[in-house]
Amino acid sequence: MRVLVGYASGGGSTASIAEAVAAALHARGHEVVARTMDEVSDARSYDAYVLGSAVRDQAWLPLGRDFLAAQRKALCGKPVWLFSVGMPGALSGPWRRWASLAEADLLAGLLDHVAPIDHRLFTGVVSAERFGWFGALVFRAVGGRFGDFREWPAIEMWSSSIAEALSEIEAASR
Numbered sequence: 001m002r003v004l005v006g007y008a009s010g011g012g013s014t015a016s017i018a019e020a021v022a023a024a025l026h027a028r029g030h031e032v033v034a035r036t037m038d039e040v041s042d043a044r045s046y047d048a049y050v051l052g053s054a055v056r057d058q059a060w061l062p063l064g065r066d067f068l069a070a071q072r073k074a075l076c077g078k079p080v081w082l083f084s085v086g087m088p089g090a091l092s093g094p095w096r097r098w099a100s101l102a103e104a105d106l107l108a109g110l111l112d113h114v115a116p117i118d119h120r121l122f123t124g125v126v127s128a129e130r131f132g133w134f135g136a137l138v139f140r141a142v143g144g145r146f147g148d149f150r151e152w153p154a155i156e157m158w159s160s161s162i163a164e165a166l167s168e169i170e171a172a173s174r
């Protein structure tokens with residue numbers, strides 16, 4: 001089975017998480033290609049997909065949303081996992097709870113195009129420079145913290161569960 005790990009990243013965190021997922025799948029014997037979504041020439045040529053995007057203003061980046069919409073036929077009937085990279089780990093108290101609720105809305109928007117086996121929301125690198133001075137001011141005022149919140153063990157565990165599922169799908173199709 002050829003697996004596409006496709007991503008839409010603004011500042012690089014989503015790309016790094018996608019590369020880690022791809023490396024974990026490869027280490028477990030799967031044929032995998034990691035590509036930013038705008039470099040995927042023929043999405044139909046893959047048998048399974050792990051697709052992720054950075055979150056901006058509670059939605060996937062346009063590149064990620066456009067890819068899902070354009071490729072919905074290619075994805076239909078094939079195993080798909082989705083991941084989003086946002087900032088819940090950088091928030092605290094009620095804002096963190098808000099981020100969990102926002103995940104449901106985020107996923108609902110994606111389900112218009114695809115029926116994923118699973119969706120995960122990870123936290124990426126949250127940097128003041130990318131927010132701009134006013135955004136950074138507001139973010140700090142609500143108790144947000146800047147930093148690198150990527151949780152590699154959780155990403156590895158999720159990748160491992162995908163690798164297992166892919167092996168089961170492969171075995172069942174033989």
Ligand SMILES: Cc1cc2nc3c(=O)[nH]c(=O)nc-3n(C[C@H](O)[C@H](O)[C@H](O)COP(=O)(O)O)c2cc1C
Nearest residue numbers: 009010011012013014054055057058086087124125
């Ligand atoms: C302008 C801006 C808006 C953002 N909006 C959200 C949001 O609505 N929800 C969220 O969880 N994270 C939000 N984030 C945080 C980013 O998704 C997070 O920093 C992520 O790591 C970015 O991934 P990337 O490095 O691949 O672009 C926002 C970041 C910026 C700079």
